[in-house]
Amino acid sequence: MREFWPPMLAYCLIVLFAFPWAGEPALPLAARLALALLPVVPMILVLRACARMILRSDELEQRLALQALAAATVLVGSVSFAIGFVDSARILEVPGSSLLLVLPATIGTWGLSRWWLGRRLRT
Known part of the structure; x- marks a missing residue:
């Protein structure tokens, strides 16, 4: 840290x-x-x-981190992709500054996914 x-x-x-x-x-x-x-x-x-x-970290931690990163990437990537199409179709205007939220959203989703995967492993 x-x-x-x-x-x-x-x-x-x-x-x-x-x-x-x-x-x-x-x-x-x-x-x-x-x-x-x-x-x-x-x-x-x-x-x-x-x-x-x-x-x-050990292999289990690495595996959980990779699974969480994959889940975060799929989720945030899919939402960003969908928002891009909605914006391109001029259904909803999305400011370009919203791109600043993609990395924090990915990191936040990664953290939540990692927590959920760790919790699921313990049960």
Whole structure:
């Protein structure tokens, strides 16, 4: 967890204090682009920490993590895909910023799936 929390804290601080400046029209385009992409760097480090934690775990934990990730990917991917078609058909207008929710939704669904699989294993 020592590998997880520092980049997660950095991500939170960047999203709260640096990212809002990305929409400032007075800044040069390069600066706005850098500010817009800045939260990606610590999030990659967070995901790396999660992957390393899974790789250090035993076979059962790895299997449960993989099954949970598969379930999360199928669920969130299917919902995102369906929303894309609804938006393309102009039935419901979905803002592009909703793409920011795909990774957090996948991670959250992964966590819930992992909890459910672990609970199911114990019964």
